[in-house]
Amino acid sequence: ADDVSLQLKWVTQAQFAGYYVALENGFYEEEDLNVTILPGGPDIAPTQVLAGGGADVTVEWMPAALAAREKGLPMVNIAQPFKSSGMMLTCRKDAGIETIDDFAGNTLGVWFFGNEFPFLSWMSQLGLSTDGGESGVEVLRQGFNVDPLLNGQAACISTMTYNEYWQVIDAGLTPDDLVLFKYEDQGVATLEDGLYVLEENLADPAFVDRMERFVRASMRGWKWAEENPEDAAMIVLEYDQTGAQTEQHQIRMMGEVAKLTAGSNGSLDVADYERTVASLLAGGSDPVITEQPEGAWTHAITDAALN
Amino acid sequence: MRNLLPILTVLGGILVLWYLSVAPMNIRVALDQAERAGADIVPEGSVERRAVPAWRLMADNRDHVRAGYQLDRPRLPTPAQVGQELWKTTGEMALNGRAWSKRSLIYHAWITLHSTLWGFALGTAVGILGAVAIVYSRVADMSLMPWAIISQTIPIVALAPMIIVVSSQLGVEGRGLPKAIISAYLCFFPVLVGMVKGLRAPETSQLDLLKTYDANGWQSFFKLRLPASLPFLFTSLKVGVAAALVGTIVGELPTGAISGLGARILIGDQFGTPLAIWSALFAAAILAGLLVTLLDLVQRLALGRMGARA
Amino acid sequence: MTALVLALVFWIAAWGCNIWLANSRWRDTRAVRIIVPVLFGVTLLVLWEGIVQGLDVSQVILPPPSLVAQTFATSLDILWTDFVQTVVKGAFRGFAIGAVAAFLCAIAIDRSAFLTRGLLPIGNFLAALPIVGVAPIMVNWFGFDWQSKAAVVVVMVFFPILVNTVQGLKSSEAMQRDLMRTYAASYTQTLFKLRLPAAMPFIFNGLKIATTLALIGAIVAEYFGSPTRGMGFRISTAVGSLSIDLVWAEIAVAAMVGTSAYGVMAWIERRVTFWHPSHRN
Amino acid sequence: MSAVISAENLSLTFQTNDGPVHALKDVDLTIDKGDFVSFIGPSGCGKTTFLRCIAGLETPTAGTLSVNGMAPDEARRKRAYGYVFQSAGLYPWRTIGGNIRLPLEIMGYAKSDMVDRVQHVLKLVELDGFEKKFPWQLSGGMQQRASIARALAFDADILLMDEPFGALDEIVRDHLNEQLLKLWAKTGKTVAFVTHSIPEAVYLSTKIVVMSPRPGRISDVIDSTLPRERPLDLRESPEFLALSHRVREGLRAGHSYD
Amino acid sequence: MSAVISAENLSLTFQTNDGPVHALKDVDLTIDKGDFVSFIGPSGCGKTTFLRCIAGLETPTAGTLSVNGMAPDEARRKRAYGYVFQSAGLYPWRTIGGNIRLPLEIMGYAKSDMVDRVQHVLKLVELDGFEKKFPWQLSGGMQQRASIARALAFDADILLMDEPFGALDEIVRDHLNEQLLKLWAKTGKTVAFVTHSIPEAVYLSTKIVVMSPRPGRISDVIDSTLPRERPLDLRESPEFLALSHRVREGLRAGHSYD
Numbered sequence A: 001a002d003d004v005s006l007q008l009k010w011v012t013q014a015q016f017a018g019y020y021v022a023l024e025n026g027f028y029e030e031e032d033l034n035v036t037i038l039p040g041g042p043d044i045a046p047t048q049v050l051a052g053g054g055a056d057v058t059v060e061w062m063p064a065a066l067a068a069r070e071k072g073l074p075m076v077n078i079a080q081p082f083k084s085s086g087m088m089l090t091c092r093k094d095a096g097i098e099t100i101d102d103f104a105g106n107t108l109g110v111w112f113f114g115n116e117f118p119f120l121s122w123m124s125q126l127g128l129s130t131d132g133g134e135s136g137v138e139v140l141r142q143g144f145n146v147d148p149l150l151n152g153q154a155a156c157i158s159t160m161t162y163n164e165y166w167q168v169i170d171a172g173l174t175p176d177d178l179v180l181f182k183y184e185d186q187g188v189a190t191l192e193d194g195l196y197v198l199e200e201n202l203a204d205p206a207f208v209d210r211m212e213r214f215v216r217a218s219m220r221g222w223k224w225a226e227e228n229p230e231d232a233a234m235i236v237l238e239y240d241q242t243g244a245q246t247e248q249h250q251i252r253m254m255g256e257v258a259k260l261t262a263g264s265n266g267s268l269d270v271a272d273y274e275r276t277v278a279s280l281l282a283g284g285s286d287p288v289i290t291e292q293p294e295g296a297w298t299h300a301i302t303d304a305a306l307n
Numbered sequence B: 001m002r003n004l005l006p007i008l009t010v011l012g013g014i015l016v017l018w019y020l021s022v023a024p025m026n027i028r029v030a031l032d033q034a035e036r037a038g039a040d041i042v043p044e045g046s047v048e049r050r051a052v053p054a055w056r057l058m059a060d061n062r063d064h065v066r067a068g069y070q071l072d073r074p075r076l077p078t079p080a081q082v083g084q085e086l087w088k089t090t091g092e093m094a095l096n097g098r099a100w101s102k103r104s105l106i107y108h109a110w111i112t113l114h115s116t117l118w119g120f121a122l123g124t125a126v127g128i129l130g131a132v133a134i135v136y137s138r139v140a141d142m143s144l145m146p147w148a149i150i151s152q153t154i155p156i157v158a159l160a161p162m163i164i165v166v167s168s169q170l171g172v173e174g175r176g177l178p179k180a181i182i183s184a185y186l187c188f189f190p191v192l193v194g195m196v197k198g199l200r201a202p203e204t205s206q207l208d209l210l211k212t213y214d215a216n217g218w219q220s221f222f223k224l225r226l227p228a229s230l231p232f233l234f235t236s237l238k239v240g241v242a243a244a245l246v247g248t249i250v251g252e253l254p255t256g257a258i259s260g261l262g263a264r265i266l267i268g269d270q271f272g273t274p275l276a277i278w279s280a281l282f283a284a285a286i287l288a289g290l291l292v293t294l295l296d297l298v299q300r301l302a303l304g305r306m307g308a309r310a
Numbered sequence C: 001m002t003a004l005v006l007a008l009v010f011w012i013a014a015w016g017c018n019i020w021l022a023n024s025r026w027r028d029t030r031a032v033r034i035i036v037p038v039l040f041g042v043t044l045l046v047l048w049e050g051i052v053q054g055l056d057v058s059q060v061i062l063p064p065p066s067l068v069a070q071t072f073a074t075s076l077d078i079l080w081t082d083f084v085q086t087v088v089k090g091a092f093r094g095f096a097i098g099a100v101a102a103f104l105c106a107i108a109i110d111r112s113a114f115l116t117r118g119l120l121p122i123g124n125f126l127a128a129l130p131i132v133g134v135a136p137i138m139v140n141w142f143g144f145d146w147q148s149k150a151a152v153v154v155v156m157v158f159f160p161i162l163v164n165t166v167q168g169l170k171s172s173e174a175m176q177r178d179l180m181r182t183y184a185a186s187y188t189q190t191l192f193k194l195r196l197p198a199a200m201p202f203i204f205n206g207l208k209i210a211t212t213l214a215l216i217g218a219i220v221a222e223y224f225g226s227p228t229r230g231m232g233f234r235i236s237t238a239v240g241s242l243s244i245d246l247v248w249a250e251i252a253v254a255a256m257v258g259t260s261a262y263g264v265m266a267w268i269e270r271r272v273t274f275w276h277p278s279h280r281n
Numbered sequence D, E: 001m002s003a004v005i006s007a008e009n010l011s012l013t014f015q016t017n018d019g020p021v022h023a024l025k026d027v028d029l030t031i032d033k034g035d036f037v038s039f040i041g042p043s044g045c046g047k048t049t050f051l052r053c054i055a056g057l058e059t060p061t062a063g064t065l066s067v068n069g070m071a072p073d074e075a076r077r078k079r080a081y082g083y084v085f086q087s088a089g090l091y092p093w094r095t096i097g098g099n100i101r102l103p104l105e106i107m108g109y110a111k112s113d114m115v116d117r118v119q120h121v122l123k124l125v126e127l128d129g130f131e132k133k134f135p136w137q138l139s140g141g142m143q144q145r146a147s148i149a150r151a152l153a154f155d156a157d158i159l160l161m162d163e164p165f166g167a168l169d170e171i172v173r174d175h176l177n178e179q180l181l182k183l184w185a186k187t188g189k190t191v192a193f194v195t196h197s198i199p200e201a202v203y204l205s206t207k208i209v210v211m212s213p214r215p216g217r218i219s220d221v222i223d224s225t226l227p228r229e230r231p232l233d234l235r236e237s238p239e240f241l242a243l244s245h246r247v248r249e250g251l252r253a254g255h256s257y258d
């Protein structure tokens, strides 16, 4: 069997259910692959791991991948299991937020570590400065939890539809207390959770062959997970070594993730790609990327894998 | 044993203070919860309450103060809650034969201990070898010592991700080794400093004595310098093992997130379960206590056999 | 490859030079004492540059020191902002608060032999704990700005200083205390004229340990939430955007700050405890 | 002459882990004003303990002890004596002048008075010019003299000295003995002096108290027959040797050799 | 009798930060086989330095010195002498037996031989039965005897002793002096002995070397007129006192009192 190592963007959770399902159900084995899944963490940059040769393929968000590409690390999107973005800004009504016009003068929680790009380009499209002050917004680097919203340190925080949002709900706030700004609805959605490899590797036919099999099996995993959310969640729990994830949360997460993967067969939708690039380029004075990327994606793998 | 009563008294004092702090720390969360459940709270609305000091809230909402002691997600859990959580994730699981389950703190403590011991071994070896080099070579003494100090001012958290990337590039699987390296990085310094002191502990007259016997370098190392340094070694080993544990946990905090006590703290933080954080913290404390006590015992035994006074 | 070879040659030459210097007849001069470790440090940098260039290591994994220096020079404003946020606001204030609190506590405890006996073992135990673990709790309690960082630092430096001070206060010899009794000296007189001066070497020992802890504490705490400035914030964000050169620039700042803080502490120590055998010439 | 220090049936037992240690047992002794009394005896016979009882640093378990007609503790509070310890015990962070000033600061002397007194006692022990030096910059003999100066700086009529010259070599010791005698003659203080050296005890004292251990008690009290004026070579006189012999015999009686 | 140690025009200057220190200057001395030579002199006059030169631990800057007809360093490698330091300097982690065995282990003696030798010297210094004790379990005098035993355990004809009894009290010291004399008589070793005590020097020696400082030189060499057989009370004889007087005068001449 051929070895493939996959670096995840975050800790083991249903966000990555497709890969765990493929592993557990033997889809990889059927493709004659021996897959190792490396969980991520708050200080693990998948891009860096890829650059260092610690993994063959990584799950990454497109803004971070394109930014890395500009840094001289040629990452290429070979598949895009997530069709839509799950990111949103979750705000408290009692902090006085009703519409996007209320942001000015408030504190907003944002993830950094390569996840800040969509937010930054959104703000610059809204014409809000992110250095604090009356006319702009005060940005707080959100940690790993939703506490800033709960104890009032921030008016809004970043959440994923499938994860942090539910933690806010679990903590006792009701949907009535909250206002949600989905990036999809604001027209600033960027592509999340794609599969990326190093460009130089694509010159190697053996590698390309392995990736074709890998993507095929992974997409089988995703489709299986969409159809069997509860079983998929249990499989994820099986692989969670921290032992801290709960069944309820993972099942719920799987349900939400399924909505995001639903529209994708794994092949990158070029229109989505272009929308993402446009959004990142339109960053005003401080855009995330400065020029149109070349060769940042390929359909070669998915075309071969899915036919 | 003479110290038992004072220690218990101080511990008792700490417990009382802790219990007393729980009410003001948790009152806001308790009131928010009660309000959502439909109770009348003065003043209304959590935003209004932010301007009111905790003692006022407690005075105006006496009925809800008690609720602060039973929250699921307290800002400050009670000692009893922490104890229960600890027991649930250790003793109770062990009794059910699930000590090695991923949900058991015993399993995570073991992961942490494992890396700590490797780091400790590595750090101790580096520290002792460095000390020998420093004591026997002037060049090493002059060039290494300042850099050993400087090395400790570098934030290891910043190095952690790089250590992981580099070691995976070198073909090392898993996170155990990178953690052990970080832990060794913190551990070697106290051992080095202690051993340098220890190896230099023999007085000139003791060294001269060996010279009058025309002893060679090995003999003076094994018959004088090494035994003379043992008390220093043990003292610094105790500091070193504690440092190794800190290193492992720091290594697990932002980079591990897979398993180990540091990962439990991180995950506990991410999912807003303070009890998980607190119980992992206490487990780490217990682990540190056990390690230091164990070394203390070894020290007593070894030095006792070497004729140290009881 | 040539770069690597050159670096190795330089390494051997510098090491040889150091051996010669350390055994030369100027070996005890101030200049040699400074040159030797500096040359050693330079050797490390050259070796690093040589390895990175020679083995063509990607700069998103390990940038060469030359690039780090360049980034350092061009990012002075960022580095300064982060320095103010993390060091001046977080670490320094936390250190000051923690040190003063520990010192006052030690003096209070010291009046009771009973409390001292109870607190010393506990303090020693707490000083050995992985206290950085409280960082997430402190961020939850004190918010994301410098206050929570200072709080972590307070907790981290408190116990080493407390334990050392209490031990120091006990360190005056029985004879020296008896001398005070023969003068029928009051408690405060004995404290200020005997026990505090005698405790100084211990107190400085605690302070020196605490300086390195303070920086680590302030940086780690930033990983759990921070404003958009600070050394911990920058390091983590820079890793995320693969600006590893900036990470190293921040590391350099941390090392310089830590080393100078330690140096200043050691300097004050030498002034204050000039009488201690380890400082007499 | 009146009794400055008087002990009657004095006993002191330390409770230790290995059972009680009888450091002093039924000690009777009177020291008159102006006396120079030496205590000599093997290690552990209670010399230091007795001096500490006088100083009010230790509380006897039985018997009575009065110093200047008061209880020792009261006398201590009244600053009735100066105490010189075996090791000089100067505070290393103070200069010689600062060390001598220490008791004066504590007792609240006026600034100008302090300066005078420090100068005075420095001259007395022949250390003028060393005021600004730190203790470790001085030889052992000079340190010991400074510690005597410290005990002389304030007005106490009693001087308690516990083996002050124990750590010094014989020649320096001879010299300090001579100086101490002069000083005693000049100031007329009452001195209680502990020593291990027979010649020292004989040379200095008007009264020699020989002690023996387990339990610590007085085995001989010898009134000196030597004149008050004592040149150093008095020590080769037959009278001196006879006294030495008597002391040695007294000592040997109570001594085990290990 | 043949010269075991002979020094001619021996000088040693230490280079220090405060300029050169002339620890020894033009020292001439011959020590014959079987001699017991004491060195006495004020602190800093170079006694220790001279002994260390003999032992090959210090290199003279001028003059010649031979030990057993060899250069001192060669003699050291041949293990020509046993050295007894001022403090017993027993290794605290070794038992008394282990401490005495130390030089034997280093010199590679056979196991069985070691056992015999340890037993033999323990008996010699009257410490049989204490082999398994640790140093701290012994009194100061016993520790000092153990350190002498350690220097006797291997076959060296020369014994170099640097103030071995400096830290002990007078009575214990008397006792050890007596034992040392016996041992010397029994073994016939050549002894070089440093002391601060005049009675000790006079009581023990066949030859007393009086030294004076700055620069360190020999100011007097006194051949003892005392018989080889020396009971303790010899010390009250006129001959003894006369010798003591001569030593004291020699000392005082070269002494500054600090």
Ligand SMILES: Nc1ncnc2c1ncn2[C@@H]1O[C@H](COP(=O)(O)OP(=O)(O)OP(=O)(O)O)[C@@H](O)[C@H]1O
Pocket: D014, D015, D016, D021, D022, D023, D041, D042, D043, D044, D045, D046, D047, D048, D049, D050, D216
């Ligand atoms: N604080 C104490 N606790 C218990 N035992 C004590 C204490 N102080 C002294 N002793 C014991 O009391 C006895 C007398 O001691 P002391 O110090 O008075 O003897 P000393 O005559 O001064 O001896 P030395 O000549 O060695 O100074 C000794 O056996 C000693 O061990």
Ligand SMILES: Nc1ncnc2c1ncn2[C@@H]1O[C@H](COP(=O)(O)OP(=O)(O)OP(=O)(O)O)[C@@H](O)[C@H]1O
Pocket: E014, E015, E016, E021, E022, E023, E041, E042, E043, E044, E045, E046, E047, E048, E049, E050, E216
């Ligand atoms: N290693 C050294 N470096 C510099 N000076 C030294 C050294 N050793 C001894 N001296 C100096 O040489 C002189 C003679 O010293 P030495 O130790 O021989 O004296 P001593 O007669 O043994 O004195 P004591 O009776 O105090 O032991 C002293 O002034 C001393 O300070």
Ligand SMILES: Cc1ncc(C[n+]2csc(CCO)c2C)c(N)n1
Pocket: A009, A010, A015, A042, A111, A112, A113, A115, A142, A143, A144, A160, A163, A164
């Ligand atoms: C410090 C921190 N940095 C980044 C992320 C972003 N992130 C990585 S995967 C993922 C999906 C939800 O878990 C998200 C949001 C985070 N959560 N915390």
Ligand SMILES: [Mg+2]
Pocket: D047, D048, D049, D162
């Ligand atoms: Mg005493």
Ligand SMILES: [Mg+2]
Pocket: E047, E048, E049
């Ligand atoms: Mg000497």
